[in-house]
Amino acid sequence: MRVSVFTEPHRGASYDDQLRLARLAEESGFEGYLRADHYQSMGEELALPGPTDAWLTLAALARETSRIRLGTLVTSATFRLPGPLAVMVAQVDQMSGGRVDLGIGAGWYAREHTAYGLPFPSVGERFDRLAEQLEVITGLWRTPVGDRFSFHGDHYQLVDAPALPKPAQPAGPPIIIGGRGPKRTPELAAQFADEFNMPFKSVAETAAAYDRVTKACHRTGRTEQGRPPLTMSAGIVIAIGRTDAEAQRRAAPLHEKSALPPEDPVIGSPAQLVDRIGEFAAVGTSRVHLRFIDLADLDHLELVAAEVLPQLG
Numbered sequence: 001m002r003v004s005v006f007t008e009p010h011r012g013a014s015y016d017d018q019l020r021l022a023r024l025a026e027e028s029g030f031e032g033y034l035r036a037d038h039y040q041s042m043g044e045e046l047a048l049p050g051p052t053d054a055w056l057t058l059a060a061l062a063r064e065t066s067r068i069r070l071g072t073l074v075t076s077a078t079f080r081l082p083g084p085l086a087v088m089v090a091q092v093d094q095m096s097g098g099r100v101d102l103g104i105g106a107g108w109y110a111r112e113h114t115a116y117g118l119p120f121p122s123v124g125e126r127f128d129r130l131a132e133q134l135e136v137i138t139g140l141w142r143t144p145v146g147d148r149f150s151f152h153g154d155h156y157q158l159v160d161a162p163a164l165p166k167p168a169q170p171a172g173p174p175i176i177i178g179g180r181g182p183k184r185t186p187e188l189a190a191q192f193a194d195e196f197n198m199p200f201k202s203v204a205e206t207a208a209a210y211d212r213v214t215k216a217c218h219r220t221g222r223t224e225q226g227r228p229p230l231t232m233s234a235g236i237v238i239a240i241g242r243t244d245a246e247a248q249r250r251a252a253p254l255h256e257k258s259a260l261p262p263e264d265p266v267i268g269s270p271a272q273l274v275d276r277i278g279e280f281a282a283v284g285t286s287r288v289h290l291r292f293i294d295l296a297d298l299d300h301l302e303l304v305a306a307e308v309l310p311q312l313g
Helices: 015-028 054-064 082-096 110-116 123-142 184-192 203-219 244-255 270-282 298-307
Strands: 002-007 032-035 069-072 100-105 149-152 157-161 175-178 195-199 231-240 266-268 287-292
Touching: 002 015, 015 032, 015 054, 015 298, 032 054, 032 100, 054 069, 054 082, 082 100, 082 123, 100 123, 123 149, 123 157, 123 175, 123 184, 175 184, 175 231, 184 203, 195 203, 195 287, 203 231, 203 270, 231 244, 231 270, 231 298, 244 266, 266 270, 270 287, 270 298, 287 298
Parallel strands: 002 032, 002 287, 032 069, 069 100, 100 175, 175 195, 195 231, 231 266, 231 287
Antiparallel strands: 149 157
């Protein structure tokens, strides 16, 4: 089982907080450190010191770490144009020596768009734009050096782009597409993704999502084309403690009012988390992203590293 740390710095974390946790995750044996891409907290609090940009942060972490994979769950397609995003991610991949994963989605949180003056079209248009962004990003990365890339879509047009720089990873950073959507999300994952992620839901809901994506892979011809099978991953919100009181203390933020949809956290002992990961493995999960709520709670990460990771093999 591949195990990554997932964080939400928009809840209130500086760059230094993130650097400290990423370095500790690397030292403790986690495979990856991924972060959300949001510009505002999900509640009414200000979440001081305020938001940090996902790709600026990952660029800095790329130079301050040496082994751990870095990425987003997920970059919002409404925040950045696809051409500059392809350049940005390719550069961070180079800076990291080829350790980047690009999680990308359509965007969903209207309030942060309004707050920072970002357009927020209808859900249908957001998915149309996401599909075109995936075409552009993968097209730019895969265009041979010396050739040009052009694209004529309904929302984005590129003419004779030099398609540079190239990522360090020859096929480009692995693309993660995830979510609960029953139609377009599975289709986009089957067409473009290397990993499908179901975020923070029950094992049964996750298994159902995997089934939808597997069927989409057959419909789109991915399986028949001989492309590698999708990595199936799951996000798990955790509040783990040596005692029940410690676990409940770590779970307290989960009871606050939030714009997030209902989640299925693991609140309890390291053994309970091992059991839940085993349940996910039984339905086809090969990578989990553990969401640590408080980035300053380094003891939480150390506990999971010491008492959970060794049991996963």
